[in-house]
Amino acid sequence: ELKNKLYSKSKTLDHMKSNLTALLLAAAFPLTFVQAQDSLSVEQSWFHKCPDNDNINGISSERAYKELVPYKIIQTVTVAVIDGGTDITHEDLKDVLWVNKAEIPNDGADNDGNGYVDDVYGWSFLSGPGGEVGPETMEFVRDMNRLSAKEVLTGPEKKQLKKYQKRLKKDRKSAEKSIGFMRTLNDAYMEIEAHCGGTLTVDCANSYKDGEDVGFMKKLVAGGVVKMLGDGMEQWEIKDEITGGFTHFNDQLAYHLNPDFNPRDMVGDDPERSDNPYYGDNRVYGPDASHGTHVAGIIGAKRNNGIGMDGVANNARIMTLRVVPNGDERDKDVANAIRYAVDNGAKVINMSFGKDVGHMDAYVESAIQYAGDHDVLLVHAAGNDGHSVDKFKNYPNGWNEATQTRYDHWIEVGASRYGDYEKLAAPFSNYGEQVDVFAPGYEIYSTVPESRYQSNSGTSMAAPVVSGIATLVRGMYPELSAAQVKQVILLSSIKFDEKVIKPGTKKKKVPFATLSDVGGVANLYTALALAQSIRDGIE
Numbered sequence: 001e002l003k004n005k006l007y008s009k010s011k012t013l014d015h016m017k018s019n020l021t022a023l024l025l026a027a028a029f030p031l032t033f034v035q036a037q038d039s040l041s042v043e044q045s046w047f048h049k050c051p052d053n054d055n056i057n058g059i060s061s062e063r064a065y066k067e068l069v070p071y072k073i074i075q076t077v078t079v080a081v082i083d084g085g086t087d088i089t090h091e092d093l094k095d096v097l098w099v100n101k102a103e104i105p106n107d108g109a110d111n112d113g114n115g116y117v118d119d120v121y122g123w124s125f126l127s128g129p130g131g132e133v134g135p136e137t138m139e140f141v142r143d144m145n146r147l148s149a150k151e152v153l154t155g156p157e158k159k160q161l162k163k164y165q166k167r168l169k170k171d172r173k174s175a176e177k178s179i180g181f182m183r184t185l186n187d188a189y190m191e192i193e194a195h196c197g198g199t200l201t202v203d204c205a206n207s208y209k210d211g212e213d214v215g216f217m218k219k220l221v222a223g224g225v226v227k228m229l230g231d232g233m234e235q236w237e238i239k240d241e242i243t244g245g246f247t248h249f250n251d252q253l254a255y256h257l258n259p260d261f262n263p264r265d266m267v268g269d270d271p272e273r274s275d276n277p278y279y280g281d282n283r284v285y286g287p288d289a290s291h292g293t294h295v296a297g298i299i300g301a302k303r304n305n306g307i308g309m310d311g312v313a314n315n316a317r318i319m320t321l322r323v324v325p326n327g328d329e330r331d332k333d334v335a336n337a338i339r340y341a342v343d344n345g346a347k348v349i350n351m352s353f354g355k356d357v358g359h360m361d362a363y364v365e366s367a368i369q370y371a372g373d374h375d376v377l378l379v380h381a382a383g384n385d386g387h388s389v390d391k392f393k394n395y396p397n398g399w400n401e402a403t404q405t406r407y408d409h410w411i412e413v414g415a416s417r418y419g420d421y422e423k424l425a426a427p428f429s430n431y432g433e434q435v436d437v438f439a440p441g442y443e444i445y446s447t448v449p450e451s452r453y454q455s456n457s458g459t460s461m462a463a464p465v466v467s468g469i470a471t472l473v474r475g476m477y478p479e480l481s482a483a484q485v486k487q488v489i490l491l492s493s494i495k496f497d498e499k500v501i502k503p504g505t506k507k508k509k510v511p512f513a514t515l516s517d518v519g520g521v522a523n524l525y526t527a528l529a530l531a532q533s534i535r536d537g538i539e
Helices: 020-026 042-048 061-067 139-149 155-195 202-209 216-230 235-256 290-300 331-343 361-373 459-476 482-491 524-538
Strands: 006-008 017-019 077-083 122-124 316-322 348-351 377-381 410-416 437-440 444-448 452-456 499-501 509-511
Touching: 042 061, 042 444, 061 524, 077 290, 077 331, 077 459, 122 331, 139 155, 155 202, 155 216, 155 235, 202 216, 216 235, 290 316, 290 444, 290 452, 290 459, 316 331, 331 348, 331 361, 348 459, 377 459, 377 482, 410 459, 410 482, 437 459, 444 459, 459 482, 459 524, 482 524
Parallel strands: 077 316, 077 348, 122 316, 348 377, 377 410, 410 437
Antiparallel strands: 006 017, 444 452, 499 509
16 A cells, blocks of 8 residues: 555645655655766756757747846846745745845844834744744644634635535544554665664665564664665755654644644734735745755746756745745735835745635735736736636635726646646646646756755746746836736747647646646747847837
8 A cells, every 4th residue: 555655745835745655665766966067967957948949848048148138138027925934044945035125133122113123034924022933833723723713704704614624524533544654765865864873874774774673664764764865865855755754744734623622812903804914924934844945946036057956947036035934824824925025126926825715805906906006017827726616715816896897917737747638737727718828837946044955846836937037038128017018928938739648637728728728838949039028119
């Protein structure tokens, strides 16, 4: 049954599932960390490649920078990354950060009068006098608690409460069933690490594996450690891969699916009220900045500096807004982060998060409209459930309930991958008419905390690819509106006529064109070319 034991290490929409059999027996994730850019493999830089020149389904950014970008004056563009936090000290990000120059760092005063004290690099809506929110509950659990607290329920509310209670019972049972196996792997790894005095080596792991009293599972884990070390993986990455499943299911039981857990008091605000946006503090790193740092690097990691990797846009200034915990984000925080980004000059907002239950929908929609009124483009990850967003909604989304139309300043992004055309759609990606376009989101190599680098997969990675394209288009052609930039990206996407394996299925094939509104993959080169032609037409 090992091959069926899959676990998700995801934060919100992040899809990073590992087959533990392959992991332990073959260590099938050979990555090299902290490399110079000129030594990156094709697998690590594929999303920059060109469908025509390289026969790889990337976004043609290498070609764009050679042929189109050098001849233009480019304005810097502030990009807000609404996520779980960013490592602002990262070697590949520290030079591309948005800095609030009107604020005097760490003087304890609101120098610019925007309501936020010492917001030099952005803001965290998840921290306050009591500390920083790390784990959180799922929104359906919070909604179940809201209904349970009511003295009188309507018929539909009673029905919904029963659905939530049934779902909670099912999800907790599933987590409890899985955690035992994951604990075995976790304990085996920790024993190996202790045997090696805290520092893994091939010789030490081999000596542990060959011990007389070592059981089969521990030998299996030790063999995986030996293989991964031999493939150049670092100890932190090995530990994350092997112990991540236990951490995930433990978090589910202790926090995500625990109706009695409520960390919100430490922030010092009422998450059910929308009248006060001035809460939180400037701790933009947070307890775990892995996801947000990865997203930020895809958008704008410093290009051509000889280290790490290149972001899509060389003109991005990354504004960090910490909103996404280890669990479901709060709608109030999302809305306030959008408004903060708009008020402080962002022209593109990346949102690589989502959930299947909304709460303060009207408040979020008001913020989305506020962004549109100020010509700000919103880019959102479609989700990693392998299903249609037309049938199963994600929140937030680009649907305007008031007008029953889609927002013209919102781009919903699905994930594509490289390789055979039949595998063009990433197997985990959501799809549907309300997904605007696909973009590379499979094994994307980018920044993670402590000046490290890692490949992750998810629509969480595809959205910042599109945000990077939008950032460069807006910097080179600032006269184009957010709605026009959206149309540029959609209309210039590379269309594929081939049938592909439908996400969420093993073999079923459908035309790639049916998986999104435009049936294409975003491309930087063609987007810049189209933007130029539009600008020429305006002139």
